[in-house]
Amino acid sequence: MDVIEIPDDREHSRLGASSAKRVMACPYSLRNCEHGEPFSPPSTYAAEGTVGHHLGEHILKAWEANGFQKHPLCQSFFSPGQAFKVGDIVYELGSEMIEAVNAYVTVIRDIAELEAGPDASHRTEVQLYMKELEGAWTYIDHGIVSADKKTVWVQDLKLGFQEVECEDNDQLLYACACSLVLPVEVFHVAIIQPLAGSGPVAIAHTYTRAEVEAWQEQYLNAVHQALNTTMPLEPCAGDHCQYCPVKASCAGKLRVYQAMTEVVTGKPTLPSVDTLDDKKIAFIVEHAAEVKKWIDQVEALARDRIENGSGVRGLEVKPGKKLARQWNPGAEQALKAQFGDAIYDRKLKTVSAVEKEVGSAALESSFSRFIRQGFSKSKLVRAVEGSDPLDLL
């Protein structure tokens, strides 16, 4: 079997979607970097992701080429054991990846058939531009636009093991903002993550035009602040620093890191990880769980104090987000008695799909007791917008 080489010929934008979260949290980072995310040779994980996206693209384009008739499967084109080359890494296709790609394509097919309909148009691995900002563009894995251009569906394939949230997702909001050139009123976004945890294969969220416009305004403000060099800017460190191109030399990141270290250990710095010998690495890895447990205890203490009213200066609880609605036991029987087979798509449809089919009034009047909706875990966040966390130490 010949090795299939996948070239990385995409041009990356320093104003692209992958840096949007960082740029909005820390405009200073954009002013101080000439390029986008730092280049690093692809890791095995990245190569695996590239292969998965390549397979998905291949199948979706084949489906489009046959007029969306026969829904192809990954194994119609690629067999287990097929080798792919990404940079210097050779990746051998396994059945888990084949199944993951089939799950991705199946979700898109369901959206296309059950929601978008035959008149909608499809875009696979397409480059989208944000017209208000020169040099700003991103790529989406797949998108669907309704015939009247008032609804778009954006699908993103993630092949990591970590679950990714769809709501408040700057990367997806960026892609939606690029579609504001169309008269879109509703943006349905979905992250398809077949390898992540035990959750659903796809999670979805809907943004309104007003929400996307508000997000875009914030993003453009952050970029304009960064590009207006007469305006003083300070680095603002946080979890967005992870892929920052200037993090190695960033005073802001270093200050937070040093302060955290000093609070925890009483010493000004932790040694750089590449200076650790095997004995220390083994010791740290062995005791990592205890350190994580200790950090969890700090968080639990903060939550307790906030909940009992004594509070923690500088922290507040951000409530969890509404999760997708689920059926309660007994729902299927009750729904079937009233709506028959309209509630099925091979198996019982989701609450939203049934609602679309029968109308929200009919669902709410007789079936609300069969529906439950939980919330994701609340988060502890910095209380004072824009304040420097070090002032609180």
Ligand code: SF4
């Ligand atoms: S490393 Fe520094 S410049 Fe980069 S995002 Fe963090 S605080 Fe901002």
